[in-house]
Amino acid sequence: MSLAERACVSGVGETAYVRGSPKSAFELQIEAALAAIADAGLRPRDIDGVIPIGIVSGIAEDFIDNFAIPDLHFSAVIPHGGASPVMALQAAASVVASGICRHVLIAFGRNVSAAANKAGARIHAMPQFHYVTEFEHPLGNSAPAQIYAPMARRHMELYGTRVEHFGAVAVACREHAMLNERAIMKKPITLEDHRNSRLIADPFRLLDCSLESDGGAAVVVSAAAAGHDAPRPRVLISGVATGHPDSPASITQRPDMTSLGLAKAAPRAFRMAGVTPADIEVAEIYDCFTYAVIRQLEDMGFCAKGEGGPFVADGRLRLGGALPTNTHGGLLSQAHVWGLNHVVELVRQLRGEAGRAQVAGARLGLVTGYGDLGDGAIAIMRRG
Amino acid sequence: MTDTPARPEPPPSALSAAYWEGLRRGELLLQVCANCGVPRHYPRLLCCECYHDGVHWCAASGRGRVHSWTVAHYAYHPAFAAELPYTLVTVDLEEGPRALGRWYGGALAIGLPVRVRIVQREAGPELCFEVADAAAS
Structure with a gap:
């Protein structure tokens, strides 16, 4: 049985994004979680599944304790760095579609301002x-900058x-960040600045690299039917898939160094959703580095391999372009919370809640995750 | 001024002890499957062709071709700050696997023939590559 449109995102939440938060990763994670749960019209104890992102903030037991969750049916840890949030959408969709859970919380907090982080x-731990x-x-x-550069x-x-x-990727993200009061980077940049x-x-270069920032983000995934009870417009998970590159633990040893796990995942997600790249109206693409956006566009089939550079030129990724991308500013200019902010932004776009960065009438979009050394994930979502 | 901090040392691992011993002797060793003969790197438990866990450690020829590279202009570990900018080169070894090493030579290009050179440093052996001598190849 297909997972297509059996689950929805019923709530999203974020903290402020800053450099140098006085709050711990767990405090930021809980703050974002409470916001997402409230957005879904739920009480914390209604959560019956939890997927904490990463291992640097709270674990499932912390949520049971702090939320007095009476009967947690499911928990999982997905250790794939920035691919984890979108991979978690797949896991959450699976457990709500199968009836194991009704409402799964995916939550992340990070505080990387300390030198040890x-x-x-930190990657060497x-x-x-x-x-x-x-x-x-x-x-x-x-x-990562050195590891990915080759x-x-x-x-x-x-x-x-x-x-x-x-x-072109850096400039598009910055332009979008300028429209987003939640974005850290507020100064306009040009191609020459880059x-x-x-x-x-x-x-x-510096402007190819994502931000180091502190903050939290969270989403609630609910069974598609339960999504009708939520206060906000329902955003269905139409297609979701994950994939790993060959030699996932070493880029050096990868047969094709430029290949990513997303190349395997994307065709599965598009098939599940019954759509093609040409149907996508807004994209939130994991942008640890500018190059990663170009490569993922190729992997998803928006253009042929090797043509990602020319594809992003001439403003295609900007609001008003053919494929508005990272409409919140992305990891490059909004904040870096492992791309859970990309999931939040896609949901807001499809609800029509994206403010000055709203893609007019957007009903179908996608979000990708990119973890560690090339693990990939993609979710295609539709308002419905 | 303060002394340069030591370079990070590789954590000890039973799987790769022979590799590091080889480098300390000035040899680049690769795992070769004791069952089917397929070479592999980095050191790992199983041959992914036949799932055998026995290995012979065999010296690589040291010859290879450049696959890609980066030039580091920012030090993420203080040990490397004084070396900036420095170049890291990824090499397709003649035997098939790839190796990462330091590059102290000039301009790089994909496919450039190179050979291994191992420099013994305080923190341990450093795998380097240099332009292959056309006469020797």
Whole structure:
């Protein structure tokens, strides 16, 4: 039996996004969770499934304790970094569709402002990075910018992808952030600003890299029928899939360094939803780096492999363009909460609640996740 | 000024102990499946062709071609701050697997023939690559 439209997102919530929050990751996670539960018209104790994102904030037991959940039917941990929120949508949809749960909470909080939590340090505590930690970190290949840069470099060398193409992604995200009061980055940027920003790990410049920020985000996934009882317009999960690249724990060892798990997942999600990329009206694409957006557009079939650079040029991703993308500003310019903010934004777009960044009349959109070294996930959602 | 902090050391692992011993002797060793002969890297438990867990450790020829690279301009670990900018090169080894190493040479291009060079440093052996000598290849 297909999972298509058996589940919906009934509630979304966020904290303020800042650099240097005085609140702990767990406090931020709980704040976002309470907001999402209230948005769904539920009480915290109505939650009967929980998927905490990551392992740096609260665990299922914390939610039982703090919410006095009388009978939690399901919990899971999905350890795939930034792919986890969208992967969690798949798990949540599965358990509500099968009747195990009625309302599954997906919640994340992070506080990365402490030095021990910076990107170059924290990944080496994660088991999925063990090859990097053992064989690459001692050589100075320490953080995602450095680890991913050779993928982008190879894409440039093989397909002629240019700095301006990366810049087009950065500029589109910043333009959208300027419309979003919840976004951290408020200063406009141009392609020239992007090109002139300092190199971090060639070909990545500062403005190719996502933000390090503190905050929390959460969503509630409910059975499709239960979604009719929610106060907000119902947003159905039409197609959802996850995929892993070959050699998921090491980009170095990957047969095709530019391939991602999303390439395997996307066709399954589009088939489940019964739509094609041409039908998509708004996209929230995981943007840990500008290049990742270009590559994922290829993986999803919006353009052929190698054509992602020209595809994003000429304003296609901007509001008013053919494929408005990261309408909240993305990880590049709104905030980095592992892309759970992308899920929240897609739901708001499809409800018509996206404020100044609203894509007029949007009813069908997608969100992707990209985790660790290339794990992928995609959810196609429809207002209905 | 303060001394440069030490480079991060690889955590000890039974699976890869032979690899690191090889590098300390100046050899790049690869796991080769004791059952079907397929080489693999990084060191792992099973051969993914035949699921056998026995291995022979065999010296790589050291020859390969550039697959991709990056030049680090920001140090995410303080040990590398004084080395900026530095280059990390990903190499398709002749035997099939890939290796990551440091690059102290000039301009890089995909497919450039390279050879391995192992430098013994205080923190441990450092895998490097350099332009292959055309006469030697």
